[in-house]
Amino acid sequence: MFISSAFAQTAPAAAGGDMQSSLMGMLPLVLMFVVLYFVMIRPQMKKAKEHKAMVDSLAKGDEIVSAGGMLGKVSKLGEVFIGLEIADGVEVQIQRAAVTQVLPKGSIK
Secondary structure (H helix, E strand, O other): OOOOOOOOOOOOHHHHHHHHHHOOOOHHHHHHHHHHHHHHHHHHHHHHHHHHHHOOOOOOEEEEEEOOEEEEEEEEHHHHHHEEEEEEEEEEEEEHHHHEEOOOOOOOO
């Protein structure tokens, strides 16, 4: 009278179907990583490669812009540092990696 009837639960689904649903659950995560690679990582690596090639091709007499906005002519080349002549008789040393742009000849008066 007060006791309700007990019903058996259905058996769990087969393991093969469970594997497919877990792969489909991971699909958005994998797609997100693929999109991030093509949108962010790949262009950043390409830009870093171009910057390294520009810094490696520096020569004495090149006119450059540093990361701090200083303009000058390359007067000395070293392995890590370069000498930058910013005015007549005024030379400073900056890191090679701080070079952001090589200007066309004659840009600096």
